Amino acid sequence: xxxxxxxxxxxxxxxxxxxxxxxxxxxxxxxxSAEEIRQRDISVAPDGSGLPVGRGTVTQGRHEYQxxxxxxxxxxxxGMLQYPALVGGQGTxxxxxxxxxxxxxxxxxxxxxxxxxxxMPYARPGSLTxxxxxxxxxxxxxxxxxxxxxxxxxxxxxxxxxxxNRDGFVGDPRPDVPTxxxxx
Amino acid sequence: MKRRGLTxxxxxxxxxxxxxxxxxxxxGFPQELGAPRRAYGERSxxxxxxxxxxxxxxxxxxxxxTPLQDLFGIITPSALHYEVHHSGVPEIDPRLHEVxxxxxxxxxxxxxxxxxxxxxxxxxxxxxxxxxxxxGEQIGRPAMNPQRSHGLLSCSEWTxxxxxxxxxxxxxxxxxxxxxxxxxxxxxLARSIPLEKALDDVLVAFGQNGEALRPEQGYPVRLVxxxxxxxxxxxxxGRVHVVDQPYMTAYETGHYTDLMPDxxxxxxxxxxxxxxxxxxxxxxxxxxxxxxxxxxxxxxxGRGRITKAEVSTDGGKSWQDAxxxxxxxxxxxxxxxxxxxxDGKETSLQSRCTDESGYLQxxxxxxxxxxxxxxNDHYNGIKAWYIHKDGKVTHEQG
Numbered sequence: 001x002x003x004x005x006x007x008x009x010x011x012x013x014x015x016x017x018x019x020x021x022x023x024x025x026x027x028x029x030x031x032x033s034a035e036e037i038r039q040r041d042i043s044v045a046p047d048g049s050g051l052p053v054g055r056g057t058v059t060q061g062r063h064e065y066q067x068x069x070x071x072x073x074x075x076x077x078x079g080m081l082q083y084p085a086l087v088g089g090q091g092t093x094x095x096x097x098x099x100x101x102x103x104x105x106x107x108x109x110x111x112x113x114x115x116x117x118x119x120m121p122y123a124r125p126g127s128l129t130x131x132x133x134x135x136x137x138x139x140x141x142x143x144x145x146x147x148x149x150x151x152x153x154x155x156x157x158x159x160x161x162x163x164x165n166r167d168g169f170v171g172d173p174r175p176d177v178p179t180x181x182x183x184x
Numbered sequence: 185m186k187r188r189g190l191t192x193x194x195x196x197x198x199x200x201x202x203x204x205x206x207x208x209x210x211x212g213f214p215q216e217l218g219a220p221r222r223a224y225g226e227r228s229x230x231x232x233x234x235x236x237x238x239x240x241x242x243x244x245x246x247x248x249x250t251p252l253q254d255l256f257g258i259i260t261p262s263a264l265h266y267e268v269h270h271s272g273v274p275e276i277d278p279r280l281h282e283v284x285x286x287x288x289x290x291x292x293x294x295x296x297x298x299x300x301x302x303x304x305x306x307x308x309x310x311x312x313x314x315x316x317x318x319x320g321e322q323i324g325r326p327a328m329n330p331q332r333s334h335g336l337l338s339c340s341e342w343t344x345x346x347x348x349x350x351x352x353x354x355x356x357x358x359x360x361x362x363x364x365x366x367x368x369x370x371x372x373l374a375r376s377i378p379l380e381k382a383l384d385d386v387l388v389a390f391g392q393n394g395e396a397l398r399p400e401q402g403y404p405v406r407l408v409x410x411x412x413x414x415x416x417x418x419x420x421x422g423r424v425h426v427v428d429q430p431y432m433t434a435y436e437t438g439h440y441t442d443l444m445p446d447x448x449x450x451x452x453x454x455x456x457x458x459x460x461x462x463x464x465x466x467x468x469x470x471x472x473x474x475x476x477x478x479x480x481x482x483x484x485x486g487r488g489r490i491t492k493a494e495v496s497t498d499g500g501k502s503w504q505d506a507x508x509x510x511x512x513x514x515x516x517x518x519x520x521x522x523x524x525x526x527d528g529k530e531t532s533l534q535s536r537c538t539d540e541s542g543y544l545q546x547x548x549x550x551x552x553x554x555x556x557x558x559x560n561d562h563y564n565g566i567k568a569w570y571i572h573k574d575g576k577v578t579h580e581q582g
Contacts, residue, residue, distance in 0.1 A: 028302055029285075029293035029353055036294065037286050042372065043364050043425050046432045082242050094447035098558050105449070106438045115434035119371035122242070125271055126372065169441065169451040174562075176554050177546040 044114040048159030051110070055154035056135025058142040064132050065139045068121045077101075077143045083122075087143045090164050103144030107169055109153075109161035113137045134158065235264055236331050244272030244370075247314070249335030252482065253463045257509075258309070258517045260338035262393050267400045268314050268336065270435075271371030274420055278404035281368065283350075283388065287426035290355030297404050300390060303345045308387065308410070309516045311339040311484045313456045315413035315440050319560030321548060321567060326579040329468035333567060333579070334461040337484070339517035340401075342408045343391025347424070348383050360426045364433070365407050368422030375416045376430035377409065381454075385410050385515075388421060411486030411515035412454040413562070415440055445556035458485035458545045459564040460493055460520070460537040471575035474528035479506070484517045485539035492538040493520035499532045500547075500568070506535070514540075530582050532568045 044050040056064075066075065072083040079085030089099030098104075102112050117133045119125045128136065138153045147153070147161060233254035240246040247268040250260055260266075267273075278297045286292035314336035320327055327333035356379075363382050366374040377386070387408040390397060397403040402419030409416045415435055430436065430452070442450040460483035465471055479497075483490045489512055494503040506520035520535070536545040548565035572582045 024349075024352060026303055026353065028299040029295040029350075032284050032286055032292035032294045036284070037292060040284055040423055041286065041425065043366070043374065043427070043431055045427070045429060047429070082240065082245075093443060093449075093558075094445070096558075098443055098447075100438070100443065102438070105443075106434075108432050108437065111432050111434055111437050114431075115438075118374070119271060119434075122245070125370045168448055169437070170444075170448050172450055172453045172455075174453065174455065174457060175543055177550045 042114075042118065044110050044117075046108045046110050046159065048110060048155060051113070051155040051158060052130040053155055054130030054134050055152055056131050056133070056138055057152045058135075058138045058147065058149050060131075061135035061137070061139025061142070064128075064136050068128075068132075069136065072122060077140060086140050090144070093165070093168065101144070102140060103146060103164065105165050105168070107163055107166045109137065109141060109146075109158050109163055112140065113153075113158055233264070235266070236335065245270050247336065249331050250338045252330040252335055252337065252461070253466055253468070255463070258339050258482070258511075258519050259393060260340055262340065262395070262398045262401070265338040265340065265392075265398065265401055266312075266314065266336050268414060269369070269400070270373055271369050273399050274369045275399065276368060276404055276420060281404050281422070283405060283421055283424065285350055285354045285424045285426070287363075288357040288360040288428060289351075289426050290357065291353075293350075293354050295350070297390065300345055300388065300405060303349055305343055305345050305391075306387070307341055307343040307391065308385075308408075309339065309341045309511075309513050310408060310410045311337060311456075311515065311517045312408075312414050312417055313337045313459075313484070313486075315415060315453075315456070315561040317563075318459070318461075318565075318567070319563050321565060322551065322555070322560045322563035323557050326567075327467070328579050330461055330463045330466045333467070334459075334482075336414070337482070337517070339484070340392050341394065342387055342389040344387040344389030344405070344408065347386040347388055347407070350388060350424070351383065351426075354426075356426060359428050361428050362426075362430050364423075364425040364427055364431045365416070365418040365421060366423040366425070367402075367418050368420040372422070373415075373418065373435065374431070374433045375418060376427075376433065376436055377416055377454075379426075381409065381412070409454075411456060411488075413440060413456055416454060440561055442555065442559035442561055445558065449559075453562050454486075456484075456486035456562065457564045458487065458490070458537050458539040458543050459483070460535040460545060461567050462495070462533050462535050462569055465533065465571070465577050466569045467577055467579040469577045471526060471571065471577065473575060474526050477524050477526055479522040479524050479533060479535075481506075481520055481535050482517045483508075483520055483535070483537035484515075485537070485541075485543070486515055487543060488514045488540040490518040490537050491540050493518070494536050494538075495520075495522040495524075496534045496536075497524055497531060500534050500566070503536065526571065528573065530571060530573055532570045532581070534566050534568045536566050 077087035089101045089104030092099045134153045141147045233251045235248035237248040250266045283295045317336035389408045406419040462481035483493045493506040506522040509519040538544045
């Protein structure tokens with residue numbers, strides 16, 4: 001490439017860059033500080049990014065669960081009334097009566113942690129510490145036979161837990177009913 | 185006549201008058217002064233139509249349904265907009281509320297409500313529909329009236345700032361692919377949305393039908409994600425996290441996914457496909473006798489405009505075009521009308537619609553053949569109302 005062409009190419013690239021940079025800026029909103037982001041960001045990804053440092057064992061979780069969860073979900077996660085079962089249903093998803101629980105249906109252990117951390121206990125959402133959340137998650141996975149009794153979960157081990165229905169999801173194939181012209 | 189409800193009663197009264205079967209109502213002029221002014225208007229005390237909700241031991245995690253059979257036009261009064269909450273309705277002081285946008289951006293920013301109100305805004309009419317709306321129909325439990333069958337549907341004029349405008353303020357990094365939008369409710373409900381949609385037509389809305397959002401609809405600010413399942417239209421928006429992958433939150437894995445007969449579940453089935461329902465005459469109503477009735481109902485599609493609505497008055501054997509009332513807007517409810525003379529015989533009334541993508545609303549049988557009976561979200565089959573010889577309209581064949 002000769003120098004003239006290189007110059008034209010560079011000029012073209014700079015025009016594009018300028019065009020993006022010049023999209024309207026209204027100078028509204030204030031910068032979010034690293035501390036503000038740290039305080040508000042509770043997102044947890046399936047690869048574990050966002051998980052806070054912490055740990056909890058099945059044994060600790062058994063204790064937390066009986067205090068905080070069993071009242072609604074039952075002492076063995078069997079569920080009650082509108083409070084969903086947390087245990088069971090593995091092998092039923094193809095049947096006429098599929099039982100969708102954390103154990104049989106949810107594809108990621110990080111989702112279990114995130115949901116408990118955000119929304120549980122029902123009447124006091126967001127009140128569990130990271131350690132308590134790791135412990136309760138460990139106990140619920142233990143009840144489902146997904147981890148053994150000696151397990152301790154932390155920010156490194158939780159994303160590595162393979163859930164039984166990890167490969168049970170597909171994308172959206174719709175429209176899935178043959179589209180036909182309206183016959184007149 | 186004590187009540188002049190503009191609902192089923194008016195429908196029947198008009199019908200009776202047409203037949204000359206009703207007594208002439210007493211018309212009187214008031215003998216005393218009327219009521220004085222009031223600062224915030226309310227409807228006539230004769231109007232009783234309300235949202236419906238079942239008893240629940242967890243009322244903060246439940247729903248209410250819009251009385252579609254009582255509405256005119258396409259706009260749902262804000263007080264009758266359907267609700268679904270998973271952790272209750274928070275009471276948020278707008279002076280303290282902020283929306284933070286962070287993650288894969290050049291300049292993470294925090295916007296106050298004043299900031300949002302100062303940015304250029306647009307107003308658009310869009311429907312919102314719960315993924316589970318009319319799901320009982322799929323699994324063979326048809327509901328008794330339009331409110332019970334299709335009432336997790338509403339349509340409003342939403343005013344707000346395009347999310348794209350906010351992204352222009354923070355600057356997106358090339359690795360940005362998805363967003364996680366999060367509510368400021370007790371459960372901080374979060375959903376992943378592809379960036380392509382977020383940049384297309386998503387609004388950060390603070391206005392609903394000309395006034396501020398109702399608390400149940402996300403006051404002071406929410407996402408409106410046109411045409412997509414209600415759950416992603418995050419209410420009480422507090423945070424938008426720009427990320428490189430879907431975060432697989434509980435409401436996009438354990439819930440709002442569609443389990444197919446082979447045991448696999450469809451995920452990220454966002455679009456609400458073309459659907460319609462006749463709202464009058466419909467289940468729970470009664471025709472006083474043979475004669476003229478205008479059939480009316482609603483049609484909508486998450487893929488764009490409704491191009492055709494058809495009505496069958498012979499149990500689905502033949503279909504005729506209904507008239508579409510203006511305005512016909514993309515991803516909004518469209519009202520259709522069809523003139524009908526009832527001959528007094530048993531029959532059923534059905535509607536189906538076509539959207540601008542060419543998609544025709546399918547029958548229940550067509551959907552069940554593909555999707556089975558283990559899922560009941562995102563169902564959009566044709567709904568029938570049965571006219572009985574005595575004029576009663578029900579959801580069940582005679």
